[in-house]
Amino acid sequence: MDLQTKLASEPFSDTEKAVVEFFIQHFDSVVDMTTLEVAKRTFTSNASVVRVCQKLGYKGFNDFKLKYLTEQKKDSQQVGKPDANFPIQSGDDVRTMAANIATLKEAAIAETKxxxxxxxxxxxxxxxxxxxxxxxxxxxxxxxxxxxxxxxxxxxxxxxxxxxxxxxxxxxxxxxxxxxxxxxxxxxxxxxxxxxxxxxxxxxxxxxxxxxxxxxxxxxxxxxxxxxxxxxxxxxxxxxxxxxxxxxxxxxxxxxxxxxxxxxLANYEYMLEHTARLGMVQINRKMADF
Known part of the structure; x- marks a missing residue:
């Protein structure tokens, strides 16, 4: 289960939800922030930030960020998962679009599995x-x-x-x-x-x-x-x-x-039988057109 999925999985209070939403919306910049900076940006407290991290199974905010870094490294080794909301950007060529959509769908199936x-x-x-x-x-x-x-x-x-x-x-x-x-x-x-x-x-x-x-x-x-x-x-x-x-x-x-x-076996035979019947119907229709 990736970190963003885990963030969406736990029960949080309204105050804690503000922190979780901030983590999700600012995933790329959280790693460079302090507990105090996150608390100020979310109008919460240091304790709320730490409590969210602990509910997710980490000792505190620094431990949470370490997990994030590990996840980022793993993603980069796997060519990276495109942004699910904007997997293509203005100016992308067809090769980039083809690669990003394929990578995103593969990642989504793997996560669903x-x-x-x-x-x-x-x-x-x-x-x-x-x-x-x-x-x-x-x-x-x-x-x-x-x-x-x-x-x-x-x-x-x-x-x-x-x-x-x-x-x-x-x-x-x-x-x-x-x-x-x-x-x-x-x-x-x-x-x-x-x-x-x-x-x-x-x-x-x-x-x-x-x-x-x-x-x-x-x-x-x-x-x-x-x-x-x-x-x-x-x-x-x-x-x-x-x-x-x-x-x-x-x-x-x-x-x-x-x-x-x-x-x-029964399902396969039924499918073949009715596919053959459908084929005969289509042939008869074509012949009727002549």
Whole structure:
């Protein structure tokens, strides 16, 4: 787990959150600052700064900075992780852009993998395989990942319903039962409609699975199982969702792969049979055009 992910993972008071936010926003300059300078910049106290560092498992601010230096050295040895919010800059040539986006996505997947609970993953795959219907609740920013998961599952005759609009989400959530399984996608974990749908699903006896950014949030608190992606992106000031997109896709790909593996030969044969049928339909359509 990288240091920025760890910063987002611990419970802090409102005063301590100011220090944490400063650490995250000024990651590059913190190493050259003193405890007093951080306290002044955050309108807190030396004790608050030290307390944050201790909650993160360090002896104090100097020990925290030492960890930061270690992390920076590790990053530089790995060519460095681009800024998740601005992985490209004005004037970048195509080679630089290609390298930065690839490096960022690789880093995001590696970090998502490090946050996995394999015991929980195996249990959730069992539930997914046995569920009569899987409902995916998402917003416009995550619908592409949900649709891709739905398409994969469709090819092995697994029923997946994607609900993306508030009315549509509420409709399915209010009718959800023990025969359903719900996957809820929200980067912030604070999407009001998604949290409400999670509660509705649980009320109907449906097991709920969240995919959200790492740390404390409302969605993970109300779901039965939680899978996390790196909290590297700012909500507004970013040029794209490159890191979170990689995280969402990776976890949903794991879910699909797990379902497929449960009955590998039968799923493969079904996929081949229906791919062949689709091919015949396309051939017949082309012939009809002549």
């Amino acid at each position: 490090s946050l996995l609970d394999y015991g929980q993953l195996a249990k959730v795959i069992d539930l997914l395989e046995k569920a009569e219907t899987i409902n995916v609740y998402c917003t416009h920013s995550t619908i592409a990942h949900a649709k891709e998961f739905q398409y994969h599952c469709m090819r092995i005759n697994k029923r997946v319903i994607v609900a993306s609009g508030p009315g549509e989400q509420d409709y399915y959530a209010s009718r959800s039962s023990e025969e359903n399984l719900a996957i809820l996608l929200s980067y912030t974990g604070e999407t009001r409609e998604t949290i409400g749908d999670a509660r509705l699903c649980r009320y109907g006896g449906t097991k709920t699975i969240s995919i959200t950014s790492f740390g404390q949030n409302s969605l993970s608190e109300v779901c039965d199982y939680n899978f996390f992606i790196p909290p590297w992106e700012k909500y507004y000031s970013k040029i794209g969702q490159f890191a979170s997109s990689a995280g969402f896709s990776y976890i949903l790909d794991l879910f699909y792969s797990g379902i497929f593996e449960k009955d590998y």
